[in-house]
Amino acid sequence: MAEPLLVVENLQTHFRTPDGINRAVDGVSFHVNAGETVAIVGESGCGKSVTSMSILRLIPEPPGKIAGSIRFQGKDLLKLSEPEMRAIRGNEISMIFQEPMTSLNPVLNIGRQIGETLRLHQGLSARDAEAKAVEMLKLVGIPEPGRRVREYPHQLSGGMRQRVMIAIALACNPKLLIADEPTTALDVTIQAQILELMRGLKNTVGAAIVLITHDLGVVAEVAERVVVMYAGKKVEEAPVVELFNTPRHPYTQGLLGSMPKLGSSLTGTETRLAEIPGLVPSLKQKIPGCVFASRCPHATDLCVKVAPALEEKAPRHVAACHYALKEGAIAA
Amino acid sequence: MFAYAVRRVLATIPVMAIVALFVFSLLYIAPGDPAAVIAGDQATPQDVERIRASLGLDRPFLVRFGEWVWNILNGDMGVSIFTNLPVTTMIQQRIEPTVSLMVLTLCLAVSIAVPMGVIAAWKQGSWIDRAVMGFAVLGFSVPVFVVGYVLAYIFALELDWLPVQGYTKFEEGFFPWLENLILPSIALGGVYIALIARITRATMLEVLQQDYIRTARAKGAGQRNILFLHALKNAAVPIVTVIGIGIALLIGGAVVTESVFAIPGLGRLTVDAILRRDYPVIQGVVLLFSFVYVLVNLVIDLAYTLFDPRIRY
Numbered sequence: 001m002a003e004p005l006l007v008v009e010n011l012q013t014h015f016r017t018p019d020g021i022n023r024a025v026d027g028v029s030f031h032v033n034a035g036e037t038v039a040i041v042g043e044s045g046c047g048k049s050v051t052s053m054s055i056l057r058l059i060p061e062p063p064g065k066i067a068g069s070i071r072f073q074g075k076d077l078l079k080l081s082e083p084e085m086r087a088i089r090g091n092e093i094s095m096i097f098q099e100p101m102t103s104l105n106p107v108l109n110i111g112r113q114i115g116e117t118l119r120l121h122q123g124l125s126a127r128d129a130e131a132k133a134v135e136m137l138k139l140v141g142i143p144e145p146g147r148r149v150r151e152y153p154h155q156l157s158g159g160m161r162q163r164v165m166i167a168i169a170l171a172c173n174p175k176l177l178i179a180d181e182p183t184t185a186l187d188v189t190i191q192a193q194i195l196e197l198m199r200g201l202k203n204t205v206g207a208a209i210v211l212i213t214h215d216l217g218v219v220a221e222v223a224e225r226v227v228v229m230y231a232g233k234k235v236e237e238a239p240v241v242e243l244f245n246t247p248r249h250p251y252t253q254g255l256l257g258s259m260p261k262l263g264s265s266l267t268g269t270e271t272r273l274a275e276i277p278g279l280v281p282s283l284k285q286k287i288p289g290c291v292f293a294s295r296c297p298h299a300t301d302l303c304v305k306v307a308p309a310l311e312e313k314a315p316r317h318v319a320a321c322h323y324a325l326k327e328g329a330i331a332a
Numbered sequence: 333m334f335a336y337a338v339r340r341v342l343a344t345i346p347v348m349a350i351v352a353l354f355v356f357s358l359l360y361i362a363p364g365d366p367a368a369v370i371a372g373d374q375a376t377p378q379d380v381e382r383i384r385a386s387l388g389l390d391r392p393f394l395v396r397f398g399e400w401v402w403n404i405l406n407g408d409m410g411v412s413i414f415t416n417l418p419v420t421t422m423i424q425q426r427i428e429p430t431v432s433l434m435v436l437t438l439c440l441a442v443s444i445a446v447p448m449g450v451i452a453a454w455k456q457g458s459w460i461d462r463a464v465m466g467f468a469v470l471g472f473s474v475p476v477f478v479v480g481y482v483l484a485y486i487f488a489l490e491l492d493w494l495p496v497q498g499y500t501k502f503e504e505g506f507f508p509w510l511e512n513l514i515l516p517s518i519a520l521g522g523v524y525i526a527l528i529a530r531i532t533r534a535t536m537l538e539v540l541q542q543d544y545i546r547t548a549r550a551k552g553a554g555q556r557n558i559l560f561l562h563a564l565k566n567a568a569v570p571i572v573t574v575i576g577i578g579i580a581l582l583i584g585g586a587v588v589t590e591s592v593f594a595i596p597g598l599g600r601l602t603v604d605a606i607l608r609r610d611y612p613v614i615q616g617v618v619l620l621f622s623f624v625y626v627l628v629n630l631v632i633d634l635a636y637t638l639f640d641p642r643i644r645y
Contacts, residue, residue, distance in 0.1 A: 058546060058549055086553075088552070089549070089552035090551035090552035091552055095550040097543060097546065103543045105548065106544070107639065107642075108562070108565070116551055120551065120553065152642070154642050
């Protein structure tokens with residue numbers, strides 16, 4: 001079998017700070033097959049965004065330091081020179097960011113911003129790039145693309161801007177699209193539209209997607225496989241249905257349990273929303289045992305002392321927990 | 333946009349009127365009597381009185397002001413008390429060196445200071461950044477005349493690369509003109525460069541933190557492209573503003589620079605006029621400088637729209 005499109009192995013992204021080394025990402029491995037959608041989930045500060053930025057090497061070095069290996073189509077991105085990396089960014093791997101309101105340059109028109117990638121990577125002339133930009137705007141469902149192409153970001157709504165971001169990201173037909181919380185800043189109705197758009201375009205363009213999110217609803221909607229991250233480490237990975245049905249790691253169980261269920265207050269079964277007590281531990285000191293032990297309802301002495309390895313608990317389903325049983329949940 | 337431009341031009345009228353009143357009354361209340369100066373040490377009080385009457389200095393303030401404004405609107409700034417030449421003629425004779433000096437300084441300063449600030453921001457904390465900041469402090473704190481004399485000593489007297497002083501008209505050739513102006517421009521530009529470089533650095537530091545810079549990097553844009561297109565265009569408004577405000581520095585500095593390098597420009601004319609209490613000349617020159625300053629800032633206000641599409645008038 002050929003190697004997957006993207007293989008991340010033992011990725012470690014550390015930041016040097018005045019009071020110690022922040023291990024934002026600490027030994028994460030996963031892979032993405034061509035055309036596949038993989039979601040990376042976890043709460044704020046678990047290192048999911050840093051993971052995605054590390055793939056494109058958008059982490060400023062120093063203070064950041066990326067180690068491990070990130071193989072994209074067989075090439076280790078961490079070994080490429082900066083110009084080689086630039087040829088990949090926006091071309092073979094592109095990225096959509098969380099904040100559509102601020103991620104577009106306010107003083108350049110939309111056409112120019114979409115056209116820029118085409119001019120950089122495909123050597124298009126300014127006029128051809130603008131023509132292609134109009135096409136891209138049409139593709140992402142922006143009405144009157146011929147007029148919009150000359151407009152500036154402040155003249156567009158948030159949803160429109162995210163569509164423009166998607167147009168920029170897809171202009172060069174990338175093989176991999178990294179979407180870092182693409183819908184977090186948008187209204188729910190717009191969120192659904194954007195997700196629908198991404199799903200549709202994925203089929204037309206055929207790009208694989210790494211979707212970074214903390215919204216499990218979004219995950220259920222679009223992802224095929226899910227990587228759960230906690231405190232800079234991968235704690236569980238499984239196909240999406242398997243993960244939702246039989247989460248193995250207590251953290252994943254906690255995440256799923258804290259999802260509000262629509263209408264629960266109407267049916268009379270109103271219950272307090274489950275939460276995971278405590279806070280994400282500081283990433284500045286090395287944790288000898290399980291990273292989740294301080295918040296885990298099932299934690300024992302073993303958990304505090306020995307870090308659990310990632311083990312295959314079921315076919316294609318790995319989790320890092322001493323007590324995650326082969327069948328179903330924790331034996332309580 | 334056009335309507336705005338017209339409104340802004342009209343709005344300069346009251347500004348200029350107030351400036352005119354200020355310029356006129358400043359000299360009216362200043363100590364020293366030009367009639368006495370003209371009459372000389374040997375004059376009797378009667379002589380002084382006669383001269384004062386002939387100059388019209390004995391008439392009421394408002395009458396003189398109204399007359400003065402009316403004449404200026406008709407292109408007559410009066411006649412110099414000393415040379416008996418019309419003030420407009422004297423300004424015409426002296427304007428070229430000053431305009432040359434200021435334009436050259438402006439071009440030199442902007443083309444040096446902006447890249448300096450950009451690179452300092454990009455390499456924040458590096459030795460380049462510290463060197464730029466150090467230079468900026470130096471530029472602020474060393475007076476123009478000190479820089480002028482030091483430059484003249486090194487490059488003109490010791491190395492003999494450039495003329496010590498004087499001015500060559502532009503029509504006599506670009507290089508002779510440039511040769512004479514290069515040292516004065518650098519001396520005059522010091523503070524200006526420091527000011528622009530600092531603002532550029534500070535604004536760029538803020539802009540480089542923005543999300544759209546990360547987007548540009550994620551698109552595969554190169555460093556130069558990111559700095560000078562994506563970032564600098566966003567930083568342009570404060571930079572252009574400070575360039576405009578700095579014109580005032582140049583006007584003030586030109587007076588000193590022209591004295592140091594013996595350039596026969598408006599600055600020297602102003603100094604001479606003040607020393608001789610040549611009222612009409614002082615008034616004419618100060619009014620002209622104010623007008624230029626107001627005009628430059630008007631142009632800058634209108635230029636904002638070129639850099640930031642969110643600014644619409």
